[in-house]
Amino acid sequence: MDPRPTRSRRKEARPAEVLAAALDCFAVTGFAATRMEDIAARAGVSKGTVYLYYPSKQAIFEALVQNSLVPRIAQIETALAAFPGSATDRLRLFASVLGNTIAEPRLVAIPKLVMAEAGNFPDMARFYRREVVGRGLALVGGILRQGVEAGEFRPLDPAITARLFMAPLMLVAIWQTTFAPVEEQPIPPDQILSQHLSLFLASIRAPGGSP
Amino acid sequence: MDPRPTRSRRKEARPAEVLAAALDCFAVTGFAATRMEDIAARAGVSKGTVYLYYPSKQAIFEALVQNSLVPRIAQIETALAAFPGSATDRLRLFASVLGNTIAEPRLVAIPKLVMAEAGNFPDMARFYRREVVGRGLALVGGILRQGVEAGEFRPLDPAITARLFMAPLMLVAIWQTTFAPVEEQPIPPDQILSQHLSLFLASIRAPGGSP
DNA sequence: CCCTCATAACTGACTGGTCAGTCATTAAAT
DNA sequence: ATTTAATGACTGACCAGTCAGTTATGAGGG
Numbered sequence: 001m002d003p004r005p006t007r008s009r010r011k012e013a014r015p016a017e018v019l020a021a022a023l024d025c026f027a028v029t030g031f032a033a034t035r036m037e038d039i040a041a042r043a044g045v046s047k048g049t050v051y052l053y054y055p056s057k058q059a060i061f062e063a064l065v066q067n068s069l070v071p072r073i074a075q076i077e078t079a080l081a082a083f084p085g086s087a088t089d090r091l092r093l094f095a096s097v098l099g100n101t102i103a104e105p106r107l108v109a110i111p112k113l114v115m116a117e118a119g120n121f122p123d124m125a126r127f128y129r130r131e132v133v134g135r136g137l138a139l140v141g142g143i144l145r146q147g148v149e150a151g152e153f154r155p156l157d158p159a160i161t162a163r164l165f166m167a168p169l170m171l172v173a174i175w176q177t178t179f180a181p182v183e184e185q186p187i188p189p190d191q192i193l194s195q196h197l198s199l200f201l202a203s204i205r206a207p208g209g210s211p
Numbered sequence: 212m213d214p215r216p217t218r219s220r221r222k223e224a225r226p227a228e229v230l231a232a233a234l235d236c237f238a239v240t241g242f243a244a245t246r247m248e249d250i251a252a253r254a255g256v257s258k259g260t261v262y263l264y265y266p267s268k269q270a271i272f273e274a275l276v277q278n279s280l281v282p283r284i285a286q287i288e289t290a291l292a293a294f295p296g297s298a299t300d301r302l303r304l305f306a307s308v309l310g311n312t313i314a315e316p317r318l319v320a321i322p323k324l325v326m327a328e329a330g331n332f333p334d335m336a337r338f339y340r341r342e343v344v345g346r347g348l349a350l351v352g353g354i355l356r357q358g359v360e361a362g363e364f365r366p367l368d369p370a371i372t373a374r375l376f377m378a379p380l381m382l383v384a385i386w387q388t389t390f391a392p393v394e395e396q397p398i399p400p401d402q403i404l405s406q407h408l409s410l411f412l413a414s415i416r417a418p419g420g421s422p
Numbered sequence: 423c424c425c426t427c428a429t430a431a432c433t434g435a436c437t438g439g440t441c442a443g444t445c446a447t448t449a450a451a452t
Numbered sequence: 453a454t455t456t457a458a459t460g461a462c463t464g465a466c467c468a469g470t471c472a473g474t475t476a477t478g479a480g481g482g
Contacts, residue, residue, distance in 0.1 A: 007474090007475065010431090011431065030330060032241065032244055046434060048434065051469065057468070118390070119241065122393060161410075163398070166382070167381070170385075171378040182329075204410065218457080220456080225457090247441075257459045258442090258460075259445085262442095266443090267442080268443095
């Protein structure tokens with residue numbers, strides 16, 4: 001009579017489902033204000049089941065950070081390693097891949113959570129700083145250094161300039177998840193990003209370079 | 212015998228003291244994880260006294276946002292109105308005043324809190340968007356428009372470019388309060404900001420302008 | 423093919439602790 | 453003596469985490 005069983009046994013699928021549900025909840029209410037029952041309900045499961053796969057709320061948070069962003073960074077790293085173009089083209093590629101990531105509010109929620117909870121979970125902040133931010137800055141810094149050596153960019157400090165390159169990307173990400181629901185006349189993110197790319201590239205281009 | 216009275220009655224000073232204490236607590240543990248007793252203790256007062264002046268924890272949060280940043284923005288607005296220089300100089304002034312604000316971790320904590328709690332308190336997000344972010348962007352946009360009209364900057368979209376100007380300022384602010392305690396070899400914020408100013412101004416300067 | 427039975431995935435009522443907010447009492451100030 | 457700022461023990465709600473009990477599943481036996 002009942003078409004679908006009220007209970008199902010799917011040991012393999014649960015962890016990922018729980019993580020996805022937790023991310024949805026954390027993204028709108030934050031870490032502290034999210035109840036384990038909320039996560040369970042959204043995952044279509046009871047609270048006890050959540051504890052079968054994760055020993056605590058903090059463990060879910062940690063798994064979330066490790067699962068979602070580190071693979072994404074690794075993917076960008078390999079894409080860039082396989083891409084032989086000029087430094088300018090590689091910066092464009094980086095910005096476009098990261099721009100796509102930023103368009104997913106669920107992924108952007110994670111850095112926001114890390115920032116908000118850095119005081120409560122300093123180990124996670126350290127992990128995130130090293131494995132996500134550090135690797136991202138290293139990638140951009142490497143491209144900048146390559147461009148300077150090739151005479152494509154004027155001399156500049158790669159570490160500082162990498163941060164300046166990333167800043168508008170971060171800002172757009174944060175904006176999307178903080179003020180977008182409240183915005184009256186939103187500006188499309190890609191307009192901001194393409195304007196950023198053209199201003200930024202113009203400002204670091206070596207004097208003798210082609211337009 | 213007791214040098215200082217265990218109780219003192221200072222109706223006037225309490226609200227500000229409570230706000231200052233609350234800001235300190237929120238800054239390190241976030242809104243949800245801060246207990247009213249923590250705030251009271253840091254203000255040198257009992258929990259009941261806090262409730263004499265603020266009806267709830269959320270009310271403290273709201274008062275904090277209204278008290279700390281709106282005056283600061285107003286102050287920048289009047290400073291700029293009284294400052295007659297070129298658009299370039301006015302941008303420099305804006306950046307330097309905001310740079311000083313950013314150097315105070317206690318003030319930077321507020322936007323971080325607003326971002327983290329935007330989902331729980333959408334009214335506060337709206338207020339902050341309008342009274343702080345909106346006014347800041349309007350100021351920068353106005354300067355940019357003035358510069359374009361004066362032939363000082365090349366033609367550009369003031370709304371978009373204002374956001375690009377603000378991005379590194381925001382990034383430095385967030386960085387200072389998130390990763391700085393975790394950083395091995397920190398980069399001084401003013402190095403980032405001065406590099407940003409020189410790159411940004413170079414990229415928007417009109418072709419015929421002076422170096 | 424149907425019917426145990428064993429296994430373990432799953433459930434949700436319960437516990438223990440925490441904390442926002444209250445209020446009867448205390449004491450400073452005038 | 454009166455007023456009112458200040459106190460802190462108390463209450464009621466809420467929730468992370470537990471565990472005794474329930475049920476899906478599939479193996480083995482008839």
